[in-house]
Amino acid sequence: MDRRTGRLLQRSRILSQILFTVIFFFLLVRSGGGDAARLPWAGLFFYFDPLFLWVVLLAGPFLRIFLLALAPLLLTLLLGRFFCGWVCPLGALNQFFTWLGSRRRQRLVPVARKPLRLKYLLLVALLAASLFTVQLLGWLDPFSLLTRSAATVVLPGANALLQQALLAGPEPLYELGRRVLLTVTQRTFLQAAGIGVIFLGLLLLNLHRRRFFCNYLCPLGGLYGLLGRWSLLRLAINPKCRSCNACAGHCTYYGSPFKDYLKSECVVCFNCVVDCPEAAIDLRFGFPGAGRRPALDLGRRRLLGASAVGLAAAALPLVAPARSSRTHAFLRPPGAVSEKKFLEKCIRCGACMQACPTNALQPAVFQAGLEGVWTPVLVPTSGYCEYECHRCTQVCPTRALARLTLEEKKQFKIGTAVIDRSACYTYADGYNCAVCEEHCPVPEKAIRLRDVEVHDFRGRLRKVRQIYVVPDLCIGCGICESVCPRSDIPAIRVGAEEEQREIPSG
Amino acid sequence: MLVSSGLLMSPLVRAQAGTVGQADVIQVKGASPYEITQRAVAELGGMKRFISRGDVVMVKPNIGWNRTPEQAACTHPEVLRAVIELAFAAGARKVVVMDNTCHKAEDCYQRSGIEAMARRAGAEVRFSDENRLVLHDFKGEVLGKWPVYRDHLEVDKFINVPILKHHGSSGLTIAMKNLYGILGGNRGKLHRDMGENIADLANGFRSHLVVIDAWRVLVRNGPVGGRLSDVEERRSVIASPQIMHADVAAAALFGRDARQIEFLQAAHERKMGEIDIAKIALKSLSA
Numbered sequence: 001m002d003r004r005t006g007r008l009l010q011r012s013r014i015l016s017q018i019l020f021t022v023i024f025f026f027l028l029v030r031s032g033g034g035d036a037a038r039l040p041w042a043g044l045f046f047y048f049d050p051l052f053l054w055v056v057l058l059a060g061p062f063l064r065i066f067l068l069a070l071a072p073l074l075l076t077l078l079l080g081r082f083f084c085g086w087v088c089p090l091g092a093l094n095q096f097f098t099w100l101g102s103r104r105r106q107r108l109v110p111v112a113r114k115p116l117r118l119k120y121l122l123l124v125a126l127l128a129a130s131l132f133t134v135q136l137l138g139w140l141d142p143f144s145l146l147t148r149s150a151a152t153v154v155l156p157g158a159n160a161l162l163q164q165a166l167l168a169g170p171e172p173l174y175e176l177g178r179r180v181l182l183t184v185t186q187r188t189f190l191q192a193a194g195i196g197v198i199f200l201g202l203l204l205l206n207l208h209r210r211r212f213f214c215n216y217l218c219p220l221g222g223l224y225g226l227l228g229r230w231s232l233l234r235l236a237i238n239p240k241c242r243s244c245n246a247c248a249g250h251c252t253y254y255g256s257p258f259k260d261y262l263k264s265e266c267v268v269c270f271n272c273v274v275d276c277p278e279a280a281i282d283l284r285f286g287f288p289g290a291g292r293r294p295a296l297d298l299g300r301r302r303l304l305g306a307s308a309v310g311l312a313a314a315a316l317p318l319v320a321p322a323r324s325s326r327t328h329a330f331l332r333p334p335g336a337v338s339e340k341k342f343l344e345k346c347i348r349c350g351a352c353m354q355a356c357p358t359n360a361l362q363p364a365v366f367q368a369g370l371e372g373v374w375t376p377v378l379v380p381t382s383g384y385c386e387y388e389c390h391r392c393t394q395v396c397p398t399r400a401l402a403r404l405t406l407e408e409k410k411q412f413k414i415g416t417a418v419i420d421r422s423a424c425y426t427y428a429d430g431y432n433c434a435v436c437e438e439h440c441p442v443p444e445k446a447i448r449l450r451d452v453e454v455h456d457f458r459g460r461l462r463k464v465r466q467i468y469v470v471p472d473l474c475i476g477c478g479i480c481e482s483v484c485p486r487s488d489i490p491a492i493r494v495g496a497e498e499e500q501r502e503i504p505s506g
Numbered sequence: 507m508l509v510s511s512g513l514l515m516s517p518l519v520r521a522q523a524g525t526v527g528q529a530d531v532i533q534v535k536g537a538s539p540y541e542i543t544q545r546a547v548a549e550l551g552g553m554k555r556f557i558s559r560g561d562v563v564m565v566k567p568n569i570g571w572n573r574t575p576e577q578a579a580c581t582h583p584e585v586l587r588a589v590i591e592l593a594f595a596a597g598a599r600k601v602v603v604m605d606n607t608c609h610k611a612e613d614c615y616q617r618s619g620i621e622a623m624a625r626r627a628g629a630e631v632r633f634s635d636e637n638r639l640v641l642h643d644f645k646g647e648v649l650g651k652w653p654v655y656r657d658h659l660e661v662d663k664f665i666n667v668p669i670l671k672h673h674g675s676s677g678l679t680i681a682m683k684n685l686y687g688i689l690g691g692n693r694g695k696l697h698r699d700m701g702e703n704i705a706d707l708a709n710g711f712r713s714h715l716v717v718i719d720a721w722r723v724l725v726r727n728g729p730v731g732g733r734l735s736d737v738e739e740r741r742s743v744i745a746s747p748q749i750m751h752a753d754v755a756a757a758a759l760f761g762r763d764a765r766q767i768e769f770l771q772a773a774h775e776r777k778m779g780e781i782d783i784a785k786i787a788l789k790s791l792s793a
Contacts, residue, residue, distance in 0.1 A: 033612070167637060184611050184633045358610050386610065387732070388572050388617065425698065434675035435694040439608060443733035449674055465675060483608075485694025 001282050006273030013085060013269055017092035024089040028150055031355045031395055042351055043397035045089070048072055051137045051220055052347060056398055058130060059344040063399060073227065080231035081224045084214055085252070085267030090142035091221075093203065094211045095252075095269075101207035108248055109209075111260045113296060115216045116253065120298050121306035123222035128310030133340070134317050134371065138347035140219050148374060149199035151354035152189040152363060157196065159183050188382065189353070190362045191374070215253050215265070225264035229295040232285045234263060235272070241280035247272035257281050264295045317343075322369025328496055330367040331378040331476065334385060334412040335393040335401040338501045339368075345400035348374040352392035352401060358383030360478065361392060378414060380478030380494055385414060387441035387477060402502035413500040415476030417447065417469050423491035426466040430456030436480035436492050437467050446473035447480055447492075471498065529789035531746040531755045536793030539721040539743065543588035545793045546717065546745035552596070556715045556747065559597030561662040565589055565629065568668045568684050569605040569620050571730050572613040578722035578737045579730055580614065581669045583623035585719040585743060589667055590627040601629040604657060605687040608730075632657060639690040646706020647776070648699050653690040658711075666713035666749065670720040670756045672728030672736075676700050677767045678760060679729050680753040681716045682708035701768030708749050709776050716752040718744040720759055750779035751786045758783045 024045055031042035046052055053069040056062055072083045084091050126137050138144040159182055166177040189195070205212035214221050235257040248256035250271035255262050257272055258280075273281045317323060323340060333352055336342050353361040353376055360383030363374045376392070378385060390409035393401045404412060417436075425431040440447040449465045456462050469492075476494045484490035532549040536542035547553050557563060567581035575582055590601050603624040607614040611633050615621035624631050634655050642654040658664065668684035675697060676683060685707045686693055696703040720742040724731040731737070742759060746752035750773045754764040764770040764781045774781040 178633075178635065357613060386572065386613065388613070431698045432675060432700060433694070433697045435697050437674045438729055441730055441732060443727060443731065443736070445674075445727050483694055485692050485697065487692065 001273050002279045003274060003276070006270050006276075006281075010270040010274050016086045017089075017095060020087050021089040021092045024146070025150070028147060028351075028354060029155065031351065031391075032151075032155070033357070036389075036391055036394060039355060039391060039394035042355065042395045045143050046347070046349065046351075046397035049141065049143055049220065050223060051141050052143075052398060054127070054130070055135060055137060055345065055347060058133075059135070059341060059398070072224075076224050076227045077231055079233045079268060080228040080263060081221065081265075081267045083224055084218075084221050085269045088142055088214075088220075090146040090218075091211065091214050091267070093146070094206050094214055097203045097206035098210045098252075102210075102250070108245065109254045111253060111255045111262065111265075116262070116265060116296055117298055117302065118216050119218050119222040120226065120296075121302060122217065123219040123226075124303055124306040125310030125313070126219055128307040129314040132311065132314035132318070133344050134314040135344045135346075136371070137219060138349060139374070140217060141347065141349075142213075142218055142220055144347050144349040145199070145202075147354070148348060148350035148363065149195055151350040153192050153196035153199060155354075156183075156187040156189065156192070160186055185359070187359050189359075190379070190382075191365055194365075195363065195374075210254065211252050211267075214267070225296070228266070229264040231263065232287065233268070234284055234286055235261060235266065236282045236284050236286075238280050238282050240278045241276075242278055244277065246275045246277055247281060249275045262296050317369060317371035320369050320371065322371065328368070330364065331380075331415050331478070331494060331496055332499070332501075333361055333376050333378055333392045333401055334390070334409050334414055335396075335404045335502050337400060337402060342400050342501075343368075343371055343375065345398045346375045347398055347400075349397065350374070350376070351395045351397065352376050355391040355395040356383065357389060357391065358386055360384055360482075378478060380481035381490065382482075384479035384482040385475075385477040387479075404502070411475070412502075413475050413498060414478070415494045415499045416471050416474045416497040417476065417478075417480050417492050417494050418497070419467065419469060420489070420491045420493065423486060423489060424467065425486075425491070426464050427454065428457075430454045430460070430462035430464055432465050433485065434465060434467055435483050435485055439479045439483050441477060441479060442473050442475060444470075444473055446470050446475070467492070528787075530748055530787040531744060531751045531789070533742060533744045533755060533759065533788060533790040534793050535740075535742045535791070537741070539582050539584040539719070539741075540588045542721075542741070542743045542793050543585045543717060543719075543745075544592065545791075546743045547589075547592055547715075549789065549791070550715075550745055550747070553592040553715075554596045556665070557593055557596040557598050557663055560599045561593075561597065562600045562602070562660075563593045563598045563663045563665060564602050564604070564658055564661040565593065565624075565665045565667055566658070566684065566687060567603065567605060567620055568679075568687065569611075569614045569618050570608045570687065572609040572617050573730065573732065574617055575619050576722070576734060576737070577731050578669065578671060578724040579728070579732075580618035580620060581667050582719045582721045583619040585717065585721065586620060586667055587623050587627045589665055589717055590624060590629045593663075593665065594628060598663075601627075602632055602657060602661060603629045604632040604634060604655070606634040606655065606690060606693075607687075634690065636690065642711070644706050644710030646703075646710050648702040649696070649706035649710065652696075654688050654711075655690060658688040663714045664712065666716045668716075668718055669724075670718050670740075670744075670760060671724035671731070672726055672760075674728065676704065676769055678753075678757055678762060680756045681713065681718055681749050682753055682769055682773065685711055685713070701772040704769035705772035705776050705778065708773065709778055713749050714747065716744075716746050716749050718752055718756045720744060720756060723760065725760070748779055750774075750781075751788075754779070754781060754783055754786060755788050 253265040573579035673679040
């Protein structure tokens with residue numbers, strides 16, 4: 001194949017990467033506001049992810065839309081790991097940072113086979129654990145990782161930086177920026193620092209090794225690599241080759257079709273074709289049986305070992321108290337299925353947090369156990385569940401949050417408010433307050449007022465309009481907790497008491 | 507048609523009235539919220555009495571809640587449109603519409619229909635911005651310095667356009683309570699001596715004109731409501747340059763004696779106006 005054709009294909013690949021990245025971010029940003037009816041589109045990329053096909057297959061009920069994930073699987077049998085090279089937005093970002101860190105003169109680094117194996121072993125371990133209902137694929141899946149990082153760090157972070165920059169400038173510019181670019185309120189997230197450091201770290205690692213995450217860590221890349229080794233499309237060297245090894249100069253995995261061709265690692269980027277001075281690299285379709293089958297040797301023992309590790313690791317959450325505990329100190333978003341199923345279905349992508357208009361949904365730290373890290377919890381001190389909103393239930397790709405209609409969601413009980421009588425002004429201090437009562441969105445009012453006399457801190461009897469909760473009416477939206485004017489601890493708090501968990505049909 | 511009128515005008519009221527003998531408070535009932543608003547302002551002597559050519563005008567509705575106009579938790583967009591159009595017709599250079607909402611601002615602005623309507627009428631719609639808070643001294647008995655969005659201090663005229671509705675802790679929310687929307691900070695703290703705070707707030711910040719939307723009135727489970735069965739159609743608008751008298755008249759329209767409303771009692775103690783509806787020059791008519 002001549003260089004011109006190679007360059008054309010290389011540029012098409014870059015264009016394709018940009019295009020899919022733009023679509024990805026467009027859908028993500030759009031899910032943060034606007035028309036709720038379009039929200040299911042936010043999950044588009046997830047539906048094409050075979051790892052999540054596996055998740056809904058295991059956890060059930062099966063969601064047919066995930067059959068879309070068969071498309072990239074089949075195409076991989078034809079084209080190899082094109083998905084990693086041409087489609088994946090996280091791959092594109094990694095490629096971009098690789099390019100940022102690349103020097104004009106490339107140092108030739110031999111292929112490091114050991115670290116390349118890591119992603120396969122991770123995949124095998126995660127799949128093995130998932131058979132035992134310990135479903136942690138979302139921690140490393142590129143779409144979960146990118147959505148989570150973008151929703152909780154990149155987008156709010158960009159907003160915060162931009163706001164500070166605009167504040168330093170002239171006021172009309174700030175006003176304009178605030179109108180067209182900034183969000184009305186700055187979003188904040190519990191684990192922003194943790195998620196951000198991981199994300200930034202992964203991006204910076206590209207400066208050390210090309211597409212670090214894709215080559216060494218990505219379980220989806222691992223899956224495509226396992227299939228890609230059987231693909232019909234292959235690169236081949238023709239007799240024009242002078243063994244100069246120039247093709248290794250920009251190879252994504254530091255290989256070269258000339259010397260170290262590993263089909264499972266090749267993301268069909270066409271860098272080698274462009275680098276070859278002799279047009280000695282061809283692109284051919286051929287059956288995998290024909291000729292040698294270049295692939296990474298994973299080793300049966302290593303694979304068995306990884307499965308064993310995955311299985312053994314699965315025991316850790318199973319013996320942790322979080323799963324069997326009758327009580328818990330966190331709230332799940334509306335529509336959440338039973339906790340055990342929720343942990344199995346939730347892919348830790350943070351799409352619900354992006355869609356939540358009030359910033360109420362937050363990635364768990366350790367509230368829900370180690371297994372629950374990055375699953376969504378509703379934190380009323382951060383935001384409340386808006387009565388007229390059901391956005392999170394519309395974006396959840398795997399239906400860990402059942403798709404509730406607005407009317408269903410209004411009835412859905414997330415928890416119950418309890419009054420801390422030692423902190424509430426209307427109990428402890430003998431003062432009127434009732435901010436919570438004012439905000440309670442239940443039309444019949446789950447928080448009500450009664451006229452009583454209480455002793456204030458001086459011991460004087462005072463007439464007070466005291467608040468009380470009607471537990472049966474309370475839906476646990478948490479707006480009461482979020483508006484309680486106390487500056488130390490909210491005097492009314494929502495706990496998981498009487499929480500409803502959607503039982504999935506079918 | 508003249509339904510009733512106030513018997514006496516206090517010296518305070520007479521001093522404020524633009525024209526001698528003119529009613530202090532106008533209450534109009536009619537078939538369209540837009541028309542009765544126009545009529546009420548016209549009966550007061552027209553918008554030119556309150557707005558000078560070239561003024562920058564703040565029109566402050568209640569946009570506190572993520573509720574539709576039918577649920578009557580926010581000011582009716584048609585009432586707002588009439589006020590904005592009248593302000594422009596009177597020569598206003600710019601009209602700004604904003605509120606510090608209780609629910610998420612974008613939701614409230616949208617669902618209330620106010621954002622779209624205000625834009626269409628030519629007003630500038632702003633969101634309250636924490637970076638624009640300044641300390642304002644209300645010099646009240648309980649309310650001293652409190653953070654205020656300076657947008658409200660930087661305009662020439664302030665038109666207070668609340669909706670009349672039930673309020674759990676203060677009894678009613680009308681024009682004086684609507685001024686909570688200019689405040690930032692932990693407003694919930696002001697619920698402690700709410701009546702005193704509302705009176706100090708209205709005493710320390712001038713509303714040049716008050717136009718109260720009583721087209722639909724949330725009579726129970728306010729201020730947020732939500733249930734249509736709690737809403738009654740009263741098809742009225744009340745207008746006055748005298749905020750306390752406007753609120754007393756609105757309380758009467760609601761069916762409450764102002765003397766039983768804490769913040770009106772506190773306002774009366776601060777000599778902000780009459781609390782007895784009989785002593786207010788109220789002109790009530792049907793359009």
